[in-house]
């Protein structure tokens with residue numbers, strides 16, 4: 001990359017947008033701007049001249065953000081980065097698919113990995129993945145964020161990278177339930193180990209590469225989120241195991257927990273593609289008041305016996 005500073009604009013000043021801004025600023029080769037809906041500057045003025053535009057808005061804000069930007073003139077060489085972990089209701093699209101469909105001539109890069117924002121804010125070492133079919137764009141983004149506290153890998157499977165981060169949020173809810181009910185280490189290990197093939201079944205059906213799920217954005221993020229009380233999705237599951245209502249939990253959280261919407265969208269997606277999603281289905285039923293944490297565990301334990309590596313279930 002040239003010696004001139006890269007101009008990066010981050011849209012979304014939530015926990016993740018702020019942490020990413022800090023990482024990009026830590027690498028002093030970048031000029032970083034961060035924009036939120038309450039900013040005094042207009043969106044048009046902050047994206048003007050940006051080399052790279054990163055969206056860190058939650059799933060419910062992606063479509064609106066894309067629409068605002070399509071109304072502006074963004075040069076075709078401007079790179080979009082999507083850092084959202086979610087699925088869109090009704091269209092069942094991933095955030096990067098929304099970006100790419102709306103900006104077909106622009107490079108779109110996914111950034112996803114085991115990156116709990118609080119640890120990033122504390123400048124603890126972490127690693128992530130940037131993924132794009134455009135390898136040159138991915139390499140540019142890799143340079144923008146790489147530093148001695150943040151190691152950035154690249155791959156060419158944006159959908160797999162994105163789905164790892166998205167699907168593990170549902171598993172983190174299940175994991176919070178498992179810990180909250182004090183089911184023990186054997187149960188937790190079984191849950192996480194069975195979670196991965198479930199994620200792979202969904203991912204490969206949607207065009208992702210199986211291998212990607214064994215990397216940082218898949219297994220890596222699954223471990224981080226399912227083991228950390230810093231994860232908001234984990235806290236949702238933990239709260240449900242304590243008998244709290246979802247409403248109560250979300251008020252206490254005061255922040256985004258994408259696994260809830262993702263579980264709702266996944267049910268439709270699994271039905272459409274005929275994919276077995278036993279763990280995600282129990283999470284769906286739990287958050288929609290159709291089962292209890294204890295019943296959900298019973299259901300999972302009572303499933304038909306099968307071969308461990310039966311790819312379909």
Ligand SMILES: NC(=O)C1=CN([C@@H]2O[C@H](COP(=O)(O)OP(=O)(O)OC[C@H]3O[C@@H](n4cnc5c(N)ncnc54)[C@H](OP(=O)(O)O)[C@@H]3O)[C@@H](O)[C@H]2O)C=CC1
Nearest residue numbers: 012013014015016036037057058061084085116117255256
């Ligand atoms: N926090 C973390 O550790 C990580 C989070 N992520 C992902 O990043 C995304 C954002 O999470 P996070 O920052 O933590 O969430 P927060 O709850 O802290 O912030 C929510 C963000 O979403 C934006 N937003 C919410 N509703 C709308 C809307 N209707 N229109 C436009 N923008 C909206 C907000 O924009 P505004 O600033 O304008 O209010 C804000 O940037 C999620 O998909 C999450 O899964 C990924 C990796 C790590």
Ligand SMILES: O=C(CO)COP(=O)(O)O
Nearest residue numbers: 113114115116231232233
């Ligand atoms: O995606 C994350 C870490 O990689 C953040 O997880 P939560 O959204 O559950 O807090």
